[in-house]
Amino acid sequence: MSLAGGGVALVGAGPGDPGLMTVRGLALLRRADVVVYDRLVDPRLLDEAPPGALRIFAGKASGAHVLEQPDINTLLVRHARRGRFVVRLKGGDPFVFGRGGEEADALAAAGVAFEIIPGVSSAVAVPAYAGIPVTHRGTASSFAVVTGHEDDDKAGSAVDWTRLATAVDTLVILMGARSLPRIAAALLQGGRAPETPVALIRWGTTDAQETVIGRLDEVATRPDAVRLAPPVVVVIGDVVGLRERLAWFAGQSDGAAEARPPQLRELALQR
Ligand SMILES: C[S@@+](CC[C@H](N)C(=O)[O-])C[C@H]1O[C@@H](n2cnc3c(N)ncnc32)[C@H](O)[C@@H]1O
Structure with missing residues (x-):
């Protein structure tokens, strides 16, 4: 599926060591217009996004969310609908206690194109x-x-x-x-x-x-x-x-x- 005209890739960033991110995930990150990332993502990975990419911290420390889940879902949909390629960068694997399923659900319901790139889970x-x-x-x-x-x-x-x-x-x-x-x-x-x-x-x-x-x-x-x-x-x-x-x-x-x-x-x- 092409996400070029606006879409979201839910990308697993791996467990910590940036070298454990997948080749596919890294390739998509390097093309992102917008990166929405969680707390456990190594900051060095953010340097891999294009210099002009918008970087948005979504938080997700236990009990201290910067953005609540519905706000994150809305954010992803809004940027994709503006024709942007959004990388949603999540620690480990997006579908292992990562709420990736909820985000994919919200994208599917909104008719936004998306891809899931599994990650190396902690x-x-x-x-x-x-x-x-x-x-x-x-x-x-x-x-x-x-x-x-x-x-x-x-x-x-x-x-x-x-x-x-x-x-x-x-x-x-x-x-x-x-x-x-x-x-x-x-x-x-x-x-x-x-x-x-x-x-x-x-x-x-x-x-x-x-x-x-x-x-x-x-x-x-x-x-x-x-x-x-x-x-x-x-x-x-x-x-x-x-x-x-x-x-x-x-x-x-x-x-x-x-x-x-x-x-x-x-x-x-x-x-
Ligand atoms: C919200 S869950 C996300 C799990 C993630 N989706 C995964 O597949 O690894 C966060 C928990 O994963 C574990 N975790 C993630 N990265 C870790 C690391 N580098 N060292 C130890 N625990 C880690 C901890 O138990 C942490 O509280």
Whole structure:
């Protein structure tokens, strides 16, 4: 579909490291008239848009939206109808807890042409940068990606943690660090073993990456885990143990950033 006469590309920007954006996404970004971007998008990617492109920050920090979702939908439709090519740049993959489906729905309802460019989701990329494969032959044959973000005062939970406890081998939780005490308690109640290894990975794939490892029955209340502010991916399952052998990227905080060839980072960003 041509978006040249006005349209929107919903583009996944990847999990943090700008080199993890797709080739297709980058090509579209370089042609954008308007870029509407979220908080977790690396600022270096914005430099890839043409100098004259309009750059609009849509916010989306948890609980601190610069623009509400209906306003974002309206913005996308309005610019596309003016004949502009809009790139809606979203962290990770647009359809993994990214509200990309809602935006596509609004575009479809308005008769605006659109494209979806999937992205590398933090759900798999952040564990990978911490040396944790979400599946592993003989250790984990299934994984689930679950949101941990729910209003504390919401009656009941949209996620049945006690049922999930033993239903899948690896649980990957986005937006769940702050709710981890409640989630861990429900998983233990549902029969997950107390010694199950858990990893909390903050700012994965970036130079600021940090990882905290513990057990399901103790890590949630440990000070080094509690101090981790978002963005954090939580991984629960025996695959976490593989990190001992597979950790390859440690981020700048513990001096391993230099171990990573800089040309790998820069390659994808060269025109
Ligand atoms: C609104 S969700 C968006 C997820 C995104 N669409 C994706 O596919 O990765 C935001 C959450 O993703 C996770 N996340 C995204 N990027 C991350 C990163 N670099 N390090 C750790 N967690 C990250 C965190 O759990 C964060 O709170």
